[in-house]
Amino acid sequence: MKKLLALLMAGVFALSLMPGTAAAESAATRIKDIAKVQGVRSNQLMGYGLVVGLNGTGDGNKSTETIQSIVNMLKSFGVVIDQSTLKAKNVAAVVVTATLPPFVREGDTIDITSSSIGDAKSIQGGTLLQTPLRAGNGTVYAVAQGPVSTGGFAAGNGGNTATKNFPTVGTTPNGAIVERSVEDEIGGSGRISLSLREPDFTTAARIANAINSQYGNVAQASNPGRIDITIPAYFRNNVVGFVSTIEELPVMPDNIAKVVVNERTGTIVMGGDVSVDEIAITQGGLSIKVQKNANANQPDPFSYGTTIVTRNTDVDVQEDKASTIVLPATANVSDIVGALNAVGATPRDTISILQAIKAAGALHAELQIM
Structure with missing residues (x-):
């Protein structure tokens, strides 16, 4: 039962009392x-554009949307080419996203993010061509253009490659100029x-x-x-x-009583208003130990026999005597900590006990497991 008691306590521990556990209290x-x-409020913007100047890491000829976009762009400049002869390995189609902060005015600049939507291997070192950025209502609020920085790379040949971060996503600080403000x-x-x-x-x-x-x-x-x-x-x-x-x-903000448990890291955080009714906790310890031993059987001298290795498995089962501890009704987390701090328990045991106490209706708090 000691282990059980410790369980409940571990959930309430302050960081100074037990690593990986914290108690939350409201403060002014x-x-x-x-x-x-x-x-x-901010507004989300999005646009479709082309990143050019890539070193053969752009979209392939199978990316028809990239090919068509290049053709349309060149046509707007009076250049007409045969689509079937166009190579797109130095160009990548991207979606450009940005956030328009409140109270910005025309001429202000905002950061943008360019993300590949084709089969480009990397947009590192490329330059984003002029891309209108629209809000959900279809209105253009900014125009993006500039060099793209990925902060990573993709290198290699054949089956041997090395990649750092995400070279198909890049940012351009102050890469968009606000063309239309939102009146707030x-x-x-x-x-x-x-x-x-x-x-x-x-x-x-x-x-x-x-x-x-x-x-x-x-x-x-x-x-x-x-x-x-x-x-x-x-x-x-x-x-x-x-x-x-x-x-x-x-x-002084107020919060509902809540116990948050991260089962992967063993971290447990309890609010200061968590209370527990009087409850008895019983837990028996069962330990199973399995050992494999290898034994060599040697033949008698000059018997022309061969050495035989046998493997024996020993199973030892021990069950500790179960103990019961009655925890009196407590008004706050401090009482729980004081009652259980002297007992040690693993985070997994603590989580099991908290779930059992909640199921018994004795834990007056919302139990959230991440």
Whole structure:
């Protein structure tokens, strides 16, 4: 049972008490770290383009989309060629992706990522040709172009090859120029709303109370994920300053009691509000040991016999006497740690015990296994 007790305890250990285990407790934090202003968001952009200048590592002639794209591009410059004679080993078709941050203006630059969609072996050292980047509504918001950096390589010949990172994906810092901005109007109606990153009734109420204690009755928690705020009259012309002061207000966020177990690494993290009812845990230790021994049988001298090797298998089974420990009802994790810290247990044993306690209905927390 000692092992069992230790199991439960291991889940609650603080990092200082047991490696690989931590106990989480809520701490005062700024509102900006747990909530954001509604309407302030990024937008995803995507485009189709060509990377040229490759050293024979581009798409092959079987990539018809690449061939057709090259033909269409040259035609736009007044160059007409026979598609059947075109070689595409120095060109790769790519999908270009980027994220348009909020409040960017025309002329600003953003980073882009180019990913091969054909059979190119590498786009290292290539240059992305001018590629329009569109949002989900089909509108072009940026134009990308520039050298591609993969941060890796692919080298070799025949069956002997060496690859580092992913040479078919590359980035271009500041590779796209913003051509159209997204207007983000904040507080134009005299109101703003905060969105919680982790919706919670208690946390939303605490945020509203913290804002009201500072500015009067201007905030209301409409639901667990949103707080509506009326901008005071003296801040109507300084919405940015008002939001800045709100973001710096300290709040104690609340979380549901949860136990998170990573079965691969043996890491167990428990929240500070986890409680356990009175429970008895019994575990018997069963040990099975199997040994193989090789024995050589020698013939008598001058008997013309041969040496024979025999293999014997010995099986030893031991079962330790099971022990039972009664764990009294506890109000918090500290009590569990104090009761079980003296007993050692492996992470796998701990996980088994936590699952058993949860199944028995004695663990008042959400058990999440990763």
